[in-house]
Amino acid sequence: MQSVDAKVDFLLRDLPDQTGARLFIERLVNDSPRVYQTLLKQTPLLADVLAIAAWSPLLATTLEQNSEYFHWLSRERLDPRVRTSDELKESLARFALTNSEPVGAVSTTRASANVSPRYSAFSHAC
Secondary structure, eight states, rough: HHHHHHHHHHHHOOTTTTTHHHHHHHHHHHHHHHHHHHHHOOHHHEEEEHHHHOHHHHHHHHHHTTTHHHHHHHHHHHHOOOOOHHHHHEEEEHHHHHTTTHHHHHHHHHHHHHOOOOHHHHHHHH
């Protein structure tokens, strides 16, 4: 385990949230040992996953809750290509669909927010 700790420590040294990334990897060891073993065999993928965990706790939680995303990330690493305009639009549309609020929730949020009239008029114009 010491060599694993050394490898993880080496990869963590330049990340912004080393503690959060270390906690992420510890949870992964306990909850998904098979995924963790796969990451140890693929150091570049381990580095990517630690960077994701260090930069975004939300994405780290998403990875923890959806272990199939590790396989997707691994496939994406193997296919470094420039995405076409259509691929980017489709990806953006999928993101917008899964991360958007219902129209009623947006208007309720705007109505309850303490927004200056100048910015409120701007948001309604958009």
